[in-house]
Amino acid sequence: MARSALFSTRWSLGCRDYFALTKPKVVALILLTAVVGMLLTPTVPNLLQVFTATLGIGMMAGGAAAINHVLDRRIDIKMARTHHRPVAQGRVQSGSALAFAFVLSGVGLTILLLWVNALTAWLTLASLLGYAVVYTVWLKRATPQNIVIGGLAGAMPPLLGWTAVTGEFHGHALLLVMIIFAWTPPHFWALAIHRRDDYAKAGVPMLPVTHGIEFTKTCVLLYTLLLTLVCLLPWVVGMSGLLYLVGVSLLNLRFIQWAWRLKFRPSAQTALQCFHFSISHLMWLFVLLLADHWINYG
Ligand code: HEM
Numbered sequence: 001m002a003r004s005a006l007f008s009t010r011w012s013l014g015c016r017d018y019f020a021l022t023k024p025k026v027v028a029l030i031l032l033t034a035v036v037g038m039l040l041t042p043t044v045p046n047l048l049q050v051f052t053a054t055l056g057i058g059m060m061a062g063g064a065a066a067i068n069h070v071l072d073r074r075i076d077i078k079m080a081r082t083h084h085r086p087v088a089q090g091r092v093q094s095g096s097a098l099a100f101a102f103v104l105s106g107v108g109l110t111i112l113l114l115w116v117n118a119l120t121a122w123l124t125l126a127s128l129l130g131y132a133v134v135y136t137v138w139l140k141r142a143t144p145q146n147i148v149i150g151g152l153a154g155a156m157p158p159l160l161g162w163t164a165v166t167g168e169f170h171g172h173a174l175l176l177v178m179i180i181f182a183w184t185p186p187h188f189w190a191l192a193i194h195r196r197d198d199y200a201k202a203g204v205p206m207l208p209v210t211h212g213i214e215f216t217k218t219c220v221l222l223y224t225l226l227l228t229l230v231c232l233l234p235w236v237v238g239m240s241g242l243l244y245l246v247g248v249s250l251l252n253l254r255f256i257q258w259a260w261r262l263k264f265r266p267s268a269q270t271a272l273q274c275f276h277f278s279i280s281h282l283m284w285l286f287v288l289l290l291a292d293h294w295i296n297y298g
């Protein structure tokens with residue numbers, strides 16, 4: 001009896017570690033943006049289409065995150081924020097994590113190829129390689145612009161959602177990609193300011209390490225202003241209506257307020273608060289896009 005209890009505790013701890021490898025909260029927000037991309041298309045998708053596309057994209061995004069855990073294990077162990085991670089700690093062996101990542105991504109790719117369409121499958125694979133290989137192996141270690149360029153991989157999901165339903169590119173989907181692309185620098189640099197010493201210790205050339213905290217705060221503010229302009233584009237091109245315009249303007253004003261406070265009136269927690277707000281900003285923005293679409297088009 002005691003033996004089987006021990007086995008089941010170990011099993012559940014193991015499952016928890018494998019689940020953590022997929023960066024579930026990040027993937028959850030990625031999937032929200034992908035699903036909204038599916039639901040904003042002129043064609044109304046059926047539930048099975050939405051389910052298979054979400055499953056395939058989610059499995060590949062989770063697989064990308066697991067590969068990142070393996071390739072970054074030596075960096076992760078040096079940083080307070082990440083040192084507890086399963087591969088960094090050796091609770092999951094690199095080989096096992098890689099096998100898990102390949103199976104997860106392989107099944108995801110197969111689902112997309114068989115039940116969604118080839119365009120979405122290959123674009124999702126490109127996003128996976130963009131994050132797990134181009135960003136993690138090269139950009140992250142090479143340049144403080146790492147997250148600006150690498151951000152493209154994380155910005156792709158609304159386009160993946162759109163192509164999953166329509167099988168083709170559309171300017172409206174590219175606008176959604178542009179929003180996440182412009183959002184990524186203030187999202188990440190706010191956290192990087194808070195964790196500057198961690199990145200310096202691990203030798204990762206993030207902007208606050210290479211160019212200092214003040215310069216990074218200026219960049220956060222400028223990118224937040226740029227994001228504000230980009231966020232208006234769906235309304236400018238007639239893709240979204242008044243509900244979106246009013247809602248996103250309020251979200252943007254709040255983001256600018258955080259970025260302004262970070263630059264000119266910071267407390268010890270402002271950078272972290274700005275980072276947390278960035279996540280709510282993107283989540284509510286996509287909820288608004290959907291609500292506005294349903295109000296206007298039913
Ligand atoms: C290259 C682009 C990006 C970089 C460098 C980046 C970086 C980060 C980092 C370092 C964290 C902290 C993770 C942790 O504490 O474990 C984080 C958290 C988060 N990111 Fe990003 N991110 C990027 C893109 C995205 C995208 C595209 C999304 C979703 C659409 C996203 C959503 C989130 C969420 C939801 C969290 C909170 C996770 C949690 O609380 O555990 N990020 N991001």
Ligand SMILES: CC(C)=CCC/C(C)=C/CC/C(C)=C/COP(=O)(O)OP(=O)(O)O
Nearest residue numbers: 026060061064065068124127128131153154
């Ligand atoms: C297939 C597909 C849609 C792929 C999506 C790619 C993906 C999971 C993007 C998330 C970006 C992210 C969490 C970056 C974290 O940076 P980091 O790895 O430097 O942060 P860390 O220090 O927390 O590991």
